Amino acid sequence: MGGRLSGGTAWLVYGITACVMVFVMAPLLVAISISFSAAPFASFPPQGFTFDWYRQVLVDPDFIDAFSFSIGLALASTVTSVALGLPAALALQRSNIPAASVMQGVLLSPLIFPVLITGLALLQFYSAANMQQAVVNLYIGHTLVTLPYVVRTVTASLQLVDRSLEEAARTLGADRWRTFRRVTIPQIAPGVAAGALFAFMVSLDNYPISMWLSDARAVPLPILLFQRMSSVFDPSIAAMASLMILVGAAAVVVLERLVGLRRAMGI
Amino acid sequence: MEIKSADLALSGLTKTYGHSLAVDNVTVRIGTGEMVALLGPSGCGKTTTLRMIAGLIEPSGGDILIGGRSIVNVPVHKRNIGMLFQSYALFPHLSVGQNVAFGLEMRGVRKAEAARRVTDALTLVQLDHLAERLPTALSGGQQQRVALARALVIEPSVMLLDEPLGALDKSLRESMQVELRQLQQRLGITTVIVTHDQEEALTLADRIVIMRAGKLEQIGTPQEIYSRPVSRFVAGFIGASNFLRGHVAGSDGGTTLVALQGGARVTVPTQAGASGEVMVALRPEAIQVQPFAGQNDAAPNTTQATIEQIIYRGSLTHLYLRLDDGAPLLAFHQNRAGERAPAELSPGGRVVARWTEENNHLVADR
Structure with missing residues (x-):
């Protein structure tokens, strides 16, 4: 894979890559640039330069509530997803449980169903079960859609672990638990980290589930953003969006430092 | 390094998968310090037999005795067995020295003594100068020597080798065979090697066990197997x-x-x-x-x-x-x-x- 491309193929590949980068990055750059715009309404290109919108947003109690609620919700559902997804992936991959592939399909199914429909179904289920705690409902709903990401990445990294490593550890005197802790975990750590990162990001910017399950007190940031956009579309919304982008970027950097994300993504 | 090895006996060892017999009533006695090769085509049950001795597969019937004591109910990690894998199975996140120390750490050996024994074991395979390296920085032959040191350092009762040299090229494989044999004889360690390479079996083993379709076809010294094969299969398989x-x-x-x-x-x-x-x-x-x-x-x-x-x-x-x-x-x-x-x-x-x-x-x- 270390080879360099040359000639016409190279230009084609570089061209396509550049286009993809532009389409991925440009909207983010637009949002970020608007957040510094001095104009009273969000418009592009931005006019002037100011930090006023950040000053305004960072003291806005609605924003602070929604932001910290979203971070808390994302952390909680990520931790739960890892706590549930790691043993689930191990069971699917390492023990001869009956109908493992069916179980895996069920666990991964939230990835396939339209999230909007999942949210609506959850809403109906909660109301039938008379569950009215929006915070709890959101937490369960977010965990439901983030769990498959953890199961998926951990299963994939378990598949890549050479089974003879675990067997070697066992012949050398490590019981199952110590083999898991000393040999399996270090091998799959990047996969777990990647799964956790996906889970965190999916929860952080989830709209379709939160739309159904939030109430007046439990408002995740994407819901707040949408509410604000429908009333006044000023650059403060771009500032909030930029702060979300910043959180996502920070999460990537931290994980890269901790376990090496390149390894986790198999690059 | 002193190793107290023991004799190994397989008695009517059997493994069934559903209705098929992977290993069918295999009985072999392997003396203390002896090296025996399990030889046969793929699917003959030789690897299954080895993995049953290691404890990685549970036998369907029969018994395995080390030093006269049955070990079928002893879990893998308490069998005190040294095993070499074809893939080397070195822990990629640990250095060469930490790999070799792993078994000692699991046995709660004190740090100072463990360090001394790790150095001894690495000296034995002439790799003491590479203790700080990661396994991925070593060549295939060096990696298998580290795996050998890691298996020997715990002073196992029995060594099990699962096609240990299969991934090496021919000339390196031959020199490793000689090295492995010398070390095995010097330490007097009871050893079972699985191979499908007849020359490897002839070079390494005191006795060869020829297996076919789960059954034991013939046991004997390399000379006996070569000069007095019992069947067309054995005569055709060896030479x-x-x-x-x-x-x-x-x-x-x-x-x-x-x-x-x-x-x-x-x-x-x-x-x-x-x-x-x-x-x-x-x-x-x-x-x-x-x-x-x-x-x-x-x-x-x-x-x-x-x-x-x-x-x-x-x-x-x-x-x-x-x-x-x-x-x-x-x-x-x-x-x-x-x-x-x-x-x-x-x-x-x-x-x-x-x-x-x-x-x-x-x-x-x-």
């Missing part, structure tokens, strides 16, 4: 062999006369129970080939033939002969320095093939 069909035409004390289908006759040292249709195994290197000189020789262990093909193979020349009844016969001619196969021998030429009685050996036709 090359000719198989001559015939029937018993008479017996005279120590010698049985066999009339071959093509008319030639061979004499065989009498083996118990030989009668009727039999099969004679004859090693190609036992056959001397000379140009046909004109007179018919009716003596046993002689036949006329036509050369079909001559292949020069360095130390040997392979002569592919065809008997008059159409049966093939393979003969090896030893090439000596400055000497070539006789010039008269060329494809299409008539020759006389001769060998002596002790090279004939009756085998079961299976």
Whole structure:
């Protein structure tokens, strides 16, 4: 894979890559640039330069509530997803449980169903079960859609672990638990980290589930953003969006430092 | 390094998967300090047998004894077994030294003593200067030597080698075989090696166990297996062999006369129970080939033939002969320095093939 491309193929590949980068990055750059715009309404290109919108947003109690609620919700559902997804992936991959592939399909199914429909179904289920705690409902709903990401990445990294490593550890005197802790975990750590990162990001910017399950007190940031956009579309919304982008970027950097994300993504 | 090794006994060891028998009633005694090779084609049950000894597969029946004590109910991590894998199975996140120390750490050996034993073990495989490296920075041969040090440092009762040199290239494999054998003999450690490479089995093992379709086909020293194979399968698996069909035409004390289908006759040292249709195994290197000189020789262990093909193979020349009844016969001619196969021998030429009685050996036709 270390080879360099040359000639016409190279230009084609570089061209396509550049286009993809532009389409991925440009909207983010637009949002970020608007957040510094001095104009009273969000418009592009931005006019002037100011930090006023950040000053305004960072003291806005609605924003602070929604932001910290979203971070808390994302952390909680990520931790739960890892706590549930790691043993689930191990069971699917390492023990001869009956109908493992069916179980895996069920666990991964939230990835396939339209999230909007999942949210609506959850809403109906909660109301039938008379569950009215929006915070709890959101937490369960977010965990439901983030769990498959953890199961998926951990299963994939378990598949890549050479089974003879675990067997070697066992012949050398490590019981199952110590083999898991000393040999399996270090091998799959990047996969777990990647799964956790996906889970965190999916929860952080989830709209379709939160739309159904939030109430007046439990408002995740994407819901707040949408509410604000429908009333006044000023650059403060771009500032909030930029702060979300910043959180996502920070999460990537931290994980890269901790376990090496390149390894986790198999690059 | 001192290792207190123990003897190993497999008694009626059996493994079934559903209705199929992967290992079928295998009984072998392996003496203390002995090295035994389990040899056979893939799917013969040799690896399953080894993994049952290690405790990685649970037997369906039979017993495994180390030093006279049954270990079938002892979990893997308490069996005190050193195992080498074809993939080396070094922990990629640990340094060479930490890899070797792993087993000692699991046994709660004190740090200072562990460090000394790790150095000793790495010195034994001549890699003490690489203790700080990560395994991925080593060559295949070095990695397997680290794995060897890691297995030996725990002073295992028994060593199990699962095609340990299969991933190495030929010349490195041969030098590693010699090194492995010397170390095994010096430490006097009871060892079982699984291989499908007959030369590896001949080089390394005190005794060879030939397995076929889950069953034990023959046990013996390399010489016994090579010179007195019990069946066509064994004779064909270890080295090359000719198989001559015939029937018993008479017996005279120590010698049985066999009339071959093509008319030639061979004499065989009498083996118990030989009668009727039999099969004679004859090693190609036992056959001397000379140009046909004109007179018919009716003596046993002689036949006329036509050369079909001559292949020069360095130390040997392979002569592919065809008997008059159409049966093939393979003969090896030893090439000596400055000497070539006789010039008269060329494809299409008539020759006389001769060998002596002790090279004939009756085998079961299976």
